[in-house]
Amino acid sequence: xxxxxxxxxxxxxxxxxxxxxxxxxxxxxxxxxxxxxxxxxxxxxxxxxxxxxxxxxxxxxxxxxxxxxxxxxxxxxxxxxxxxxxxxxxxxxxxxxxxxxxxxxxxxxxxxxxxxxxxxxxxxxxxxxxxxxxxxxxxxxxxxxxxxxxxxxxxxxxxxxxxxxxxxxxxxxxxx
Numbered sequence: 001x002x003x004x005x006x007x008x009x010x011x012x013x014x015x016x017x018x019x020x021x022x023x024x025x026x027x028x029x030x031x032x033x034x035x036x037x038x039x040x041x042x043x044x045x046x047x048x049x050x051x052x053x054x055x056x057x058x059x060x061x062x063x064x065x066x067x068x069x070x071x072x073x074x075x076x077x078x079x080x081x082x083x084x085x086x087x088x089x090x091x092x093x094x095x096x097x098x099x100x101x102x103x104x105x106x107x108x109x110x111x112x113x114x115x116x117x118x119x120x121x122x123x124x125x126x127x128x129x130x131x132x133x134x135x136x137x138x139x140x141x142x143x144x145x146x147x148x149x150x151x152x153x154x155x156x157x158x159x160x161x162x163x164x165x166x167x168x169x170x171x172x173x174x175x176x
Contacts, residue, residue: 088142096140113154
């Protein structure tokens with residue numbers, strides 16, 4: 001019986017180390033499995049990302065008909081056109097200037113024809129849209145300088161400072 005007890009005691013002493021070793025082996029196997037599983041998942045994720053990119057590239061590729069349409073609808077971009085607007089130089093009649101026939105001018109009540117001179121002040125009544133002459137290009141003139149407007153007064157065309165009413169230039173007989 002002594003021998004039996006010794007054998008059982010020896011087995012009992014060895015059993016915890018064997019169990020601990022087994023637990024260690026199990027833990028090691030689980031770590032390896034989780035590491036290989038993570039590696040496998042990373043590989044799958046990378047592969048699925050590559051597949052998605054290939055699919056997107058395939059979907060983004062235009063078909064032959066689309067390519068033809070794209071070529072047909074492509075706009076040719078031109079360089080931005082710089083606006084060249086000739087500004088009228090005071091006292092200078094361009095060679096392109098010519099008189100034009102227009103309807104009769106109606107003077108406001110209390111006014112009649114008067115020949116205006118440079119430096120005179122035009123009454124505020126004439127500094128309104130109804131007396132501005134915007135078709136200066138039709139006369140062959142340039143645009144008025146900034147702050148000035150062309151004003152029709154009877155058969156004459158006056159270049160007037162918009163804010164002060166001072167006449168900068170007079171073109172007599174511009175209209176007939």
